[in-house]
Amino acid sequence: MIDFIRKIVRNRLAGLGLIVLFSIFVLAILTPLLPLAPPNEIDTPNRFLLPFSDNALLGTDHLGRDLLSRLLWGTQLSLAVGFVAAFIAGFFGSLLGIVAGYMGGRTDSLIMRSVDILMAFPYILLALAIVAALGPGLLNALIAVAVVNIPFFARNVRGVAVTLAQADFIQSARLSGRSNISILVFELLPNVASVIIIAFSTTVGWMILETAGLSFLGLGSQPPQADLGSMLGEARAALITNPHTSIIPGIMIFLIVMGINLLGDGIRDALDPRLAKGQLEKPSPLTRVSDSLRKSPPIAGTANNAVMEINHLSTNFEVGEVVNKAVRDVSFSINSGECLGLVGESGSGKSVTALSLTRLVASPPGVVVSGSVRISDQELINLPYESVRAIRGRRVAYIFQDPLTSLHPLHRIGQQLTEAMSTHSRGANSVFIDRAKHLLGEVRIPNPERVMEAYPHQLSGGMRQRIGIAMALANDPDLIIADEPTTALDVTVQAQILAILNDLRQQRGLSVLFISHDLNVMAQICDRVAVMYAGEIVEMGRTLDILEHPKHPYTVGLLACSPQIGQGRQNLQPIAGMPLAGHESLNACAFANRCSRVQPVCQKQLVEIVDMDSQSVRCLFPVVES
Amino acid sequence: MLRYIVRRLISMIPVFIGITAIVFLIMSLIPGDPATAILGSYATPENVANLNAKLGLDKPLVQRYLIWLGNLAQGDFGRSFSLNRPVLDEILERFNATLVLSGTAYLLCSFFGILAGLISAARQYEISDKLITFTVLIGISVPSFFLGMMLIVFFTVQLRWLPASGMFAIYGGGDFVDLLRHLIMPAFALSFVATGVIARLSRSTMLEVLRLEYIRTARAKGVKEFRVITRHAFRSAIVTILPVLGLQAGFVLSGSVYIEIVFQWPGIGRMLVDAILTRDILLVQGGVVFVAFCYVFFNLAVDVLQLWLDPRITRR
Numbered sequence: 001m002i003d004f005i006r007k008i009v010r011n012r013l014a015g016l017g018l019i020v021l022f023s024i025f026v027l028a029i030l031t032p033l034l035p036l037a038p039p040n041e042i043d044t045p046n047r048f049l050l051p052f053s054d055n056a057l058l059g060t061d062h063l064g065r066d067l068l069s070r071l072l073w074g075t076q077l078s079l080a081v082g083f084v085a086a087f088i089a090g091f092f093g094s095l096l097g098i099v100a101g102y103m104g105g106r107t108d109s110l111i112m113r114s115v116d117i118l119m120a121f122p123y124i125l126l127a128l129a130i131v132a133a134l135g136p137g138l139l140n141a142l143i144a145v146a147v148v149n150i151p152f153f154a155r156n157v158r159g160v161a162v163t164l165a166q167a168d169f170i171q172s173a174r175l176s177g178r179s180n181i182s183i184l185v186f187e188l189l190p191n192v193a194s195v196i197i198i199a200f201s202t203t204v205g206w207m208i209l210e211t212a213g214l215s216f217l218g219l220g221s222q223p224p225q226a227d228l229g230s231m232l233g234e235a236r237a238a239l240i241t242n243p244h245t246s247i248i249p250g251i252m253i254f255l256i257v258m259g260i261n262l263l264g265d266g267i268r269d270a271l272d273p274r275l276a277k278g279q280l281e282k283p284s285p286l287t288r289v290s291d292s293l294r295k296s297p298p299i300a301g302t303a304n305n306a307v308m309e310i311n312h313l314s315t316n317f318e319v320g321e322v323v324n325k326a327v328r329d330v331s332f333s334i335n336s337g338e339c340l341g342l343v344g345e346s347g348s349g350k351s352v353t354a355l356s357l358t359r360l361v362a363s364p365p366g367v368v369v370s371g372s373v374r375i376s377d378q379e380l381i382n383l384p385y386e387s388v389r390a391i392r393g394r395r396v397a398y399i400f401q402d403p404l405t406s407l408h409p410l411h412r413i414g415q416q417l418t419e420a421m422s423t424h425s426r427g428a429n430s431v432f433i434d435r436a437k438h439l440l441g442e443v444r445i446p447n448p449e450r451v452m453e454a455y456p457h458q459l460s461g462g463m464r465q466r467i468g469i470a471m472a473l474a475n476d477p478d479l480i481i482a483d484e485p486t487t488a489l490d491v492t493v494q495a496q497i498l499a500i501l502n503d504l505r506q507q508r509g510l511s512v513l514f515i516s517h518d519l520n521v522m523a524q525i526c527d528r529v530a531v532m533y534a535g536e537i538v539e540m541g542r543t544l545d546i547l548e549h550p551k552h553p554y555t556v557g558l559l560a561c562s563p564q565i566g567q568g569r570q571n572l573q574p575i576a577g578m579p580l581a582g583h584e585s586l587n588a589c590a591f592a593n594r595c596s597r598v599q600p601v602c603q604k605q606l607v608e609i610v611d612m613d614s615q616s617v618r619c620l621f622p623v624v625e626s
Numbered sequence: 627m628l629r630y631i632v633r634r635l636i637s638m639i640p641v642f643i644g645i646t647a648i649v650f651l652i653m654s655l656i657p658g659d660p661a662t663a664i665l666g667s668y669a670t671p672e673n674v675a676n677l678n679a680k681l682g683l684d685k686p687l688v689q690r691y692l693i694w695l696g697n698l699a700q701g702d703f704g705r706s707f708s709l710n711r712p713v714l715d716e717i718l719e720r721f722n723a724t725l726v727l728s729g730t731a732y733l734l735c736s737f738f739g740i741l742a743g744l745i746s747a748a749r750q751y752e753i754s755d756k757l758i759t760f761t762v763l764i765g766i767s768v769p770s771f772f773l774g775m776m777l778i779v780f781f782t783v784q785l786r787w788l789p790a791s792g793m794f795a796i797y798g799g800g801d802f803v804d805l806l807r808h809l810i811m812p813a814f815a816l817s818f819v820a821t822g823v824i825a826r827l828s829r830s831t832m833l834e835v836l837r838l839e840y841i842r843t844a845r846a847k848g849v850k851e852f853r854v855i856t857r858h859a860f861r862s863a864i865v866t867i868l869p870v871l872g873l874q875a876g877f878v879l880s881g882s883v884y885i886e887i888v889f890q891w892p893g894i895g896r897m898l899v900d901a902i903l904t905r906d907i908l909l910v911q912g913g914v915v916f917v918a919f920c921y922v923f924f925n926l927a928v929d930v931l932q933l934w935l936d937p938r939i940t941r942r
Contacts, residue, residue, distance in 0.1 A: 117644035120922050124880035125898075125914045126648075132902040132910045133655045209769050213884055216771050217899050232772060236888070240790075243779045250772035258767035280833045282750040283841075285851045360846055362837070385851075393848035400846075405839040409938060410861050420847045455937050471847070 014266020021259035024252075028076040037066035039073045040224040048242045061231075061245045062238050070226055075252055077227040081142050082208030088146040089207070090200050093153020098188055100154065101161025102170075102180070112158065115151040123148045127210065131219045138227065141220035145210045149203055156199045160192050194271045201264035205257045212253050228253050283362035286385050287315070287355075290369040298379055299372040306333040306374075307479050307511040308357065308396070313371030315349075315356045318364070326352040328535040329370070334479060339505060339512040341526030341543065343519055343558070349535035350515045351401075354483050357513075358392050375478070394424040397472035401484040403464035407456040413467055414452035420474035439470040443500055462493035469500060473508075481513045486521060498524055519562050523547055531555050534590040541615030551615055551622040553595050589620070597621050630933065634926055645918045646698065650691045653911050694911075703912035708904045713912040717894065721916070723793055724893035728875075728882045730809060731816035735878065736871055739821040740864075743828020748855045750833065758825065765822030770881045774815035774888040781811060791890035812889040816881050820874050827870050831863045838862070865936045872928035876921055 037056070043064035051059040051067075058067040100111040118126065130144035164170060165188070173183050214220040215229030226234070228249045235245035299311045311331045317324040327349045334340045342350045355361045357373050358380065373380040375395060380388060400406035408416060417436035418429065433452070440448035443466040456464055465485060472480050482501070486494040502525055504510060514526055522529050523543060530540040531552065539552040550556045557575040575594055589595070592602040602620060609618040665673055678684050682693060697704065703713035746758040782790040789808050794800050835841065836859050844858045845851075883895030890896070894913055901909040933939055 113640075114644075117641060117648065120641055120645055121648075121914070121918045122876035122879040122921050124883050124895075125917055128883070128898055128902060129649055129652045129910065129914050132905075132907070133652045136902070205767070212769060213771065216769075216884065217887060219899070219902060232769075232775075236775065239775055239778060240783050243775075243783070246772070246775050246779075250769065250775065253772060254764075254768050257769075258763065261763060261767050280830060282747060282833055282836050285845055285854070355842075358846070360842060362842070389848050389850065391848070392846055398843070398846040400839065400843060402839070406843045408840045408844070408858060408861070410865070410936065411858075419849065423848050423850070457938050 011266045011269060013262050014269070017259045017262025017264075017266065020255055021263060024075060024256055024259065025079070027072060028079050031072040031076050034072070036069035036072065039065060039069040039226070041065060048238070048245070051244055051248075058248055059244055061235065062242075067245065067248055070231060071228075071248055071252060074226050074228045074231050074249060075256070077138075077221065077225070078208060078212060078229065078253070079256065081138060081211050081227060082204060085142050085146040085149070085207045085211060086200060086204040088142075089149035089203070090153050090196060092146075093150040093199075094157045094192070094196050096150065096154040097157025097159075098161050098184060098192060101158040102165045102184060102188060104162070104165065108158075108162075111154070115154045118148075118151045119155075124210075124213075127214065128219075131214060136219040136222060138215070138221040138225070141211055141214040144214065145207050148210070149207060152203060153196070153199050156195055157192050160195045161188060164188055164191055198264075198268050198271055201260070201267045205260035205264065208260070209253070209257055281364050283364070286388055287359035287361040287363040288367045289359075289381060290367050293368060293370055294382065296370075298382065305335050307336050307338075307376065308513075309333040309372075309374045310353075310357065311372045311374075313353065313356060313373060314369045315352050315361055316367050316369050318367050324365075326366075326535055327356060330532075330535075330537055331371075332530055332537065332540060334511050334513055336511055337509045338528065339510075339514055339526045341522040341529040342513060342515045342532060343517065343522055343529055344532035345517060345558075348532040350517075350532050351483050352535075353532070354398075354481050354513060354515050357481065358396050358398075359388060360392075360398075390424070393420055393477070394475045395478045397475065397477040397480050399465075399468045399472045399480065399482040399485045402488040403461065403468045404456060404488075407464060407467065409456055411455075412452065413454050413456070413459075417452075417467070417471055417474060420471050424475050436470070436474075439473055440467070442473070442504070443467070443470045444496075445470075460493075461489050462496060465489060465493075465497050466500065469497070469504070473504070476508075479511045479513065481515070483515045484517070485514075487516065487518075494521070501525060519547065519559060531558065536590055536618065537609065538591065538618045539615060540609075545613075545615055549613075549615075551612060551617045551624070552591075552619045553597050553621075553623060554591050556623055557594075557596075589618075597623075627930070627933070631926075631930060634929065638922060638926065641922055642919065643695075645922070646695055646915055647691065649911055649914050649918075650694060653907055654687060654690075656907065698915065703916070704908040706901075706906050706909040708901070708906040708909065713909050714916075716897065716909065717913055717916050720892060720894040720897045720913075721920075723891060724879075724882055724886070724895065726793070726805070727809065727812055727816065727885065727891055727893060728878050730813040731820070731882070732875060732878045734813060735817035735820035735824055735874065738817070739824025740828050740867065742821065742825040743867075744832060744855065744860060746825065746829040747832030747836065747859075758829075762822040762825045765818050766826070768819070769884075770815050770819050771884040771888050773818060774812065774885055777811045777815055778888070793892055808889075812885045812891055815888070816878060816885045819881060820878050823877070824867070824871065824874060828863065828867055831866045832859055835859045835862045865932070868928060868932050868935065872925045875924050875928075879917060879921065 043060070045064065046056075046060055047062055047064040049056050049060040049064075051057065053059055056066050056068065058071060061067055061070065096111050096115070100108040127141075127144040127148045130147060131140055134140035134143065170183065170187055173187050211220060212227065212229030212232070215227050216233040218230070218233055221227045221230045223230070223234070231249040232246055232253070235242075235249065239246050310333065313327060313330045314325065315327040317326055330349075330353055332340065342353065344350050352361055352366070356366075356368055359368065361368075368381060371381065375391065378391075380391065383391075407413075411419075414433065414436060417439065418432040421427075421432045421435060422429070437448040437452065440451055445451055445463065445466055451459065451463070451467070456467075459467070465488075468485070472482075485501070486497050489497060498521065501512070505512060505525075512525075514522070516522055519529075526543045528541065529543050529546045530537045531546070531554065532538070533554050539546065539550070539555045546555060547559065550559055554575070561574050587606060588604060589598075589602045589607045592598050595602065599621060607618050607620055609616050612622060665677060675684075682690060685693070694704075701714060703717065705711070706713050706716060709716055742758045742762065746755045749755045778790045781788045788811055789795065790811075793808050794804050795808075832855075836855075841854060841858055844854045849858070882891075882893060883899065885891065886893040886895040887899060894917060898910060898913045900906075901913065
């Protein structure tokens, strides 16, 4: 709760709203105590006095009544009516919503059908009908506005209550034989409270506007009593000659509603979990590069046969003060025609490394803080957006993990394929279409014509991933980065996809960076393997060497916990402990706390990666077979 | 597609019955009887009883409802006693004017709301985003009738640019330019609030979509950022925005009641308010039912459009 209030106050606009609203509330409450002229005392000789006149700070209206006094009394009335209406609507709406969501079945459909029918009216029509029936008057306007807003609460609350009613804790409370009332009040209500508060804060402003509106039309408060709406309505006749009588109550309504809206936004932001996680921030098209890196001199390349060379690359996730080091000082290169595997547990930084290469890491929160990425002697890290864009998909293409979420759900397959080509080269669309069909054939899709017209959801997982591959091939890239391309697929489909990738590699001499958590998959396709742990590469070498003679204790552990077919029955050995959290800074071997071979010295110093035989290993005490 | 529309039309029958039932029920809550209201308090009891019988008010509630429903189905909305003409004629005439005003405002707010939301999302936290967010905040906080009055003070009284009332000038008006001059202020005032609501929704929807994986795919393909925003992100966002656009039609129609009063626009909203103040029940009843029906049909059209825009929805 304290955290909630702090969040609201920290949000500057919400704080402003709170101050405005609070001041108006205090004024409204103190109104009876203030030394004001009587609000309804008519003094026709002094009508239409301008603001700042003697005896009338805000002037007088068409009957010579003191505007300041009327404004404050009217504010009090408008606030009271608006909030009471909101409470009534909130109470009955939430009640209906909770009951409907909890009871389900017939009760639910009966309530929601009625609510739907109420919602079939443009809201004011219903309010007008109710006022027409009950007769004009403030109380009747209040009832009308409350009734009209009940469906809104009922719908919102029911939506949450339905999912909650199925939740385990409600089900077990039901099974324990507690009464429905007790479950509703003590289990369900606390959990829908935040929805009710959000709904309340978004509607109370509307309700004040609506009641003011009805009064403005002459259907709400009746003279001589005046709320802000009827003040505005009465002043309208003198709008052209004495606009100040209209402007004063109008601005008051505006201030109240704006204060409520600002505060409401703050409340919503504080209660909405998506905002806390930064999920409503637009990722920039290019991962941010830290200022220090941008200013530092470029790192010179060394390898000469490399398609891509990565040196000392580090990428952080920075959310507020919290810095999460996802990739730490990673260096490797991919040679022409080679397939390099990047393997590690989830969270080891392999995908972030892959995305960092063309600066695709979502930013915020991603920041590249050090290192260099060179593609045939061109430095990518300092390149402006347009130049990186020209490289993406043209020279470096990606295949992503889940083809269902990574293909656009509302674009046809043909569109998505031809777009990959038309982005980088000019030409007739028919040429692109022919080429797209040819590509679909290459990834062994049996019926290219029909698939071109299909949407992703109409295809199977294996088909979708073939399309992902075809799309990556569209521009004959120098390098393909396959980010767990088979993880989301069935084993049989996985084998097909691997076979397709392998064939294409051989036919086209593709260079591939292949990312997976599965060493068995790696063994089938990769020439070399780099093992990642806690954002670092801990071991790198030829695939066969790594599989047969692992030197880093982590690689040994990784191999021991993946089953191998044909090796008979073995005990799979999980690696004990948890990987290092990304925010911990390194001053020891990252694997030390989980390592079975750990020595005191491992806890005390950083460990460099060193060459050993044909492999490189980041370990002080590597495994050496006798 | 056609089968879907037909099925939806059939499923709307209970909604229509519900709407008419609610309106009829509310109207029957009225204390006292309309005959007294029409004839005045000096009427003799015989005259009142006669008129009640003539109006069919001596029959039980359900029977009266069914008779009214039957008449509605035949296009007979009854006769307005205050205007002394058929309710439907009056409604149709007034609805035309409302349609011109609300339709214009609706197009304006849909277009500018979505555009503002798009720009705001694409330029999050930049100056254009802040400017739009600020304008939107004013939009959703200012009462439309107050905004309308301020427009009159400024553009009619101060600058003398635009006429403040009516749909056409009384003398020498009547052409399209004249209509346009009369339309600018009320349409703007009416659309301003709804623009804010749509802009907010569009902005947050766009921001959500921009986080999705297929946007990353588009960027990985090297698609230009402008195209990522317009063709990829917006194409998905519109599917979420559209149903809310349908509901906004209700808000625009509702707001038009106030705006018609402020600008003395001869629309159905002003007719309803007048009818309430003169207690012309049949006119209120007919007007409410008529506009509610139109609104329901409009939302059906939005649903059909939705079906066309989102191939994932199966046409069951």
